[in-house]
Amino acid sequence: MTYAVGMRLSRGLVFMSDTRTNAGVDNISTFKKMFSWNTPGERTITLLTAGNLATTQAVVSLLEERTKSPENRAPSILEAPTMFQVARIVSKALKEVIEVHSRGGQQADSAFHATLILGGQIKGGQSRLFLIYPEGNFIEAGDDTPFFQIGETKYGRPILVRAYDPNMSFAEAIKLLLVSFDSTIKANLGVGAPLDLQLYDEDSLEAGRKERFEAEDPYFKTISESWGGALKHALEQLPDFET
Template sequence: MTYAVGMRLDRGLVFMSDTRTNAGVDNISTFKKMFNWTVEGERSITLLAAGNLATTQATVSLLEERTKAPEDRSPSILEAPTMFRVAQRVAETLKDVIERHSRSGQEADSSFHATLILGGQIKGGPSRLFLIYPEGNFIEAGDDTPFFQIGETKYGRPILVRAYDAKMSFPETVKLLLVSFDSTIKANLSVGAPLDLLLYEEDSLTSGTRSRFEVDDVYFRTISEGWSDALKSALSKLPDYNVTPDSSD
């Protein structure tokens, strides 16, 4: 399992993902789940992956190979004219990988499914954010749905729904996302640090600013402990429930 978030802001796009994969409590590993392709001054594309590791690695490897092999006429995401066309090519690649697993005789093809968050900007157009399903279809983020989550989403969603604001600064957004990830990590052992972060400034057409929060990162620990203390403090300030004897007894 994993947890990843892609978010639209007035200022640009923000991406965060964990790096934990597991096949049981005795087989836990760390794998990158955030990928970026950039042509400086022309386009920046970021992909977050959740689901079967073999499926996501095969999908990313195919996308990468097609950017480096001009003799291969399979369409490259670095040649797509718009982010919508990039989303189409990524979705088609994911669907093809999953179908190939099915044709190879795998019985439980649902276990090879994966879901992707794709975001970025191509010169001449705005930044865009998409959620890509294993079936090969996708939806785009908008004003009513300004962020997408994939993987283990339920524990980290409430704080995003309550606190998100399109006008947030990048530092405020990072703080919000760390709270969301901390809530998820505390509730589910299949999600864990290191956490990868990418901040993309609108119209910069660069690879963005990247960071990684390790398990012992001082700022992450400060946010985690501060959020726990704040919740306890807020709970103590709420009015107590008045327990009265049942008059029927």
């Protein structure tokens, strides 16, 4: 299982993903689920992945291969003129990989599905954020839907819906996301640390700050313990039901 979030703010984009994958309770591993490409001063692109690990790794490898093979004239995300065109390239690659698995005689097509969050900015345009489905179609974040979640979304969603503010600082957004991830981790053993973070400043066209929060990270532990205490305190302050 996976949990990943892409968030659009007034000052830029924020991405966070966990790194846990499991094929049963006795086969748990750590795999990166956040990938980025950057041409300084020209474009920066970030991709978050959830779903079948073989599928997501194949998609990332295909995108990477096409950025490094001049003789391969398949579209490259480093050549596309807009983020919309990048989204089209990524969605087509995802659909292509899933279809290859199907043609290979794999049983249960849906077992090889994956969902992606794509965000970034290309010179001449604004930063944009997309949610890409396994069928190869996608939607874009806007004022009414300013963030996307993929993977195990339900446990971490309530705090995002209640506390998100497009004008919040990166520091506030990181705090919010860590609470969301902590709630998910406590409710689902399939999601776990380390947690990867990436920030993107609007119009910088530079790879933003990257951070990894281990399970024992002092700040993450403080957020987890403080949030738990705050919830208990808030519950105690609510009026009792009269019996």
